[in-house]
């Protein structure tokens with residue numbers, strides 16, 4: 001099969017974007033893995049498949065697959081690239097777009113400076129939402145927020161639609177992302193595995209972040225991970241409600257007013273090239 005695609009990135013988190021708005025497309029996990037392979041295929045962290053909406057309340061739907069072929073619930077950087085794609089491809093003339101993912105409806109706004117703001121929905125802190133099994137653990141409370149002792153560190157857990165476990169570190173540059181990241185990502189207490197965030201507080205409105213992503217390893221940026229780190233930092237009393245997040249691939253802005261209010265993420269979305277591949 002000859003497949004047309006668009007290569008994009010959001011703060012260095014890179015995607016193969018496939019437009020399936022005009023004809024249905026089903027790729028096997030093996031075909032996804034080939035697309036994601038940085039030597040034998042195109043190479044990407046995740047694959048984004050854009051489809052027509054199946055509900056009057058949304059303009060589109062899209063599906064996200066890690067480069068292992070596993071479908072996931074949410075991708076912050078991918079949602080911004082989705083907006084850039086559908087606007088540039090002329091699939092919509094709107095600047096506020098509603099899209100359905102596996103388990104959320106997102107509202108996305110294209111800003112005049114080219115960045116995209118995404119209403120990422122509200123965080124969910126109940127362990128069962130990830131899922132995370134806290135049985136037998138005694139959390140340390142930081143400003144009333146539970147930090148769970150796992151693998152010798154303290155994890156703040158939160159679902160942004162996909163699962164995240166965030167720990168505070170003194171310096172992201174020396175954080176044990178390559179060794180501790182996979183141990184947390186695959187830990188038995190996370191039945192559907194987890195994205196492992198390493199957060200360094202630079203100021204109450206600025207953090208540095210590295211994320212060992214579920215099913216993808218360390219990426220240069222993780223949008224849902226940035227949301228997760230900021231809301232954990234706010235609940236733990238380390239951060240204010242608007243935070244600049246420095247990732248290895250670029251900068252994101254995360255805002256959250258607390259409670260059931262939605263998390264707003266603003267950041268870049270860049271098209272790199274169009275291509276075709278024989279699958």
Ligand SMILES: N[C@H](CCC[C@H](N)C(=O)O)C(=O)O
Nearest residue numbers: 075076077162213214223224
């Ligand atoms: N690896 C994530 C999906 C991609 C999320 C990330 N790329 C983002 O920008 O949010 C997971 O399995 O939940």
